[in-house]
């Protein structure tokens with residue numbers, strides 16, 4: 304599991320140590336230098352003779368980078384510090400100078416392109432422009448430098464949110480681009496110091512230009528922005544360095560690892576039978592779109608449900624039974640409901656009466672239909688089901704929208720937001736939807752964000768090949784089975800719903816990878832890969 308703490312928590316943990324004179328920066332810089340040496344050795348056999356460019360901003364983040372640069376000089380690395388501020392960390396600069404490092408001033412207007420061209424030819428670029436002290440989009444010389452580095456061929460992300468960025472920056476950038484294109488050299492390995500400079504450290508946003516890292520060496524603990532989208536896409540491999548901080552018990556964001564999911568998997572024992580293992584009720588698909596029902600029920604069966612009851616229309620039930628003869632269509636007890644995959648919005652008349660059945664399933668999950676349930680049980684609400692839920696939901700209802708569907712949910716509650724705004728700040732909008740609806744929100748994407756009453760989760764387990772029609776129906780089935788197996792826990796402690804939802808996203812993502820490593824997958828292939836994925840998880844846990 305990777306756990307990430309907020310800037311405020313990290314600062315609070317640093318405070319007493321700094322007051323006691325603990326040399327946190329020395330610890331951070333030394334570990335950073337060791338990691339860069341290891342990366343250099345991995346990339347070019349020897350670190351000796353390599354060229355590292357340190358981008359140094361005004362704060363302690365630049366101090367870390369400069370001190371690390373000094374250590375690298377002592378190991379035979381040629382280090383150039385590019386200063387992006389009039390004043391930088393004095394101790395760090397002095398250490399680098401006395402070690403024999405070169406210093407280039409890029410703070411003045413017009414200096415960024417030449418510095419960027421030099422950086423683009425280095426073996427490693429250390430990004431120490433700004434860390435947890437970042438406020439808003441990167442600005443001034445730091446922004447100019449990142450923009451010029453982008454033009455010089457290094458990957459960058461985010462928009463230049465600064466209104467009226469001087470035209471000279473663009474012209475300078477073009478100059479840098481041409482210079483590097485002539486060289487045709489491989490681009491440097493980019494190591495971000497603590498965070499890629501200029502990300503929203505607590506919320507994972509990309510408010511302005513950011514240099515895309517291949518590795519982020521982060522100090523004391525991971526920060527939320529390293530796990531949350533869209534910033535999570537520019538951090539590369541995250542290496543957490545222990546500098547001796549004592550952090551609060553509860554992190555701000557966490558990412559489950561396979562072992563975490565395996566440890567809590569409900570492996571059946573000798574006393575178990577199909578009803579103790581969990582019955583999943585499904586209302587999905589229509590005569591026009593029966594596929595969603597097949598995918599959802601298949602995934603639920605393949606994840607190890609005790610039983611799957613299909614409670615939709617007869618015509619869809621025939622398609623479901625043809626694909627999965629294990630499915631039962633008779634009414635009876637259910638420990639979790641999956642409502643909505645492939646069901647059109649309520650306003651659409653061509654739903655074969657599925658909307659009414661979906662509402663019945665939701666009422667049963669609330670514990671309101673004595674014939675269908677013996678009390679409240681968890682529910683997965685997907686696609687068309689999102690328009691059928693009541694305005695407020697219990698937290699054991701897990702809503703599983705993608706960004707476009709979340710927009711519809713938010714608009715129903717009076718939030719006039721566009722899909723692009725949700726994609727730019729997924730945590731913010733998933734949290735808003737949770738606050739407005741009361742439900743646990745699983746916001747799908749390349750990084751899936753789960754916000755409920757407990758810790759926020761951000762799972763990044765899936766290959767991009769998973770972005771294919773029907774993949775969401777499969778996730779709904781997997782999650783339905785996982786909720787049914789822990790139904791009593793989920794209702795008793797709603798925070799468990801978020802953890803189970805994140806676990807389902809992990810299983811879904813790994814199943815997509817296992818279905819065809821490195822290549823395309825179809826939704827049904829993903830569902831079929833789930834049993835093998837679960838077996839691998841359990842094997843990993845027991846070994």
Ligand SMILES: NC(=O)C1=CN([C@@H]2O[C@H](COP(=O)(O)OP(=O)(O)OC[C@H]3O[C@@H](n4cnc5c(N)ncnc54)[C@H](OP(=O)(O)O)[C@@H]3O)[C@@H](O)[C@H]2O)[C@@H](O)CC1
Nearest residue numbers: 327331361362363364433434435436437438440441442497
């Ligand atoms: N405390 C310690 O001993 C330890 C700290 N550690 C390290 O220190 C880092 C935190 O250091 P920090 O607090 O100095 O903040 P930092 O990230 O360098 O940024 C502040 C500077 O950036 C500037 N700036 C702000 N926003 C900006 C923007 N958008 N665009 C451009 N510039 C911007 C801001 O300028 P100002 O706004 O004040 O004008 C100010 O000069 C942390 O990430 C870790 O690496 C570790 O070594 C462990 C021990």
Ligand SMILES: Nc1ncnc2c1ncn2[C@@H]1O[C@H](COP(=O)(O)OP(=O)(O)O)[C@@H](O)[C@H]1O
Nearest residue numbers: 747748749765766767769770772773774775776
């Ligand atoms: N680029 C991507 N990388 C990894 N996973 C992705 C990517 N794009 C989409 N996904 C995943 O694929 C699934 C798509 O679900 P959804 O959009 O509901 O599709 P459908 O409605 O067709 O079933 C989600 O689980 C989502 O997290």
Ligand SMILES: [K+]
Nearest residue numbers: 433496498500
């Ligand atoms: K940084």
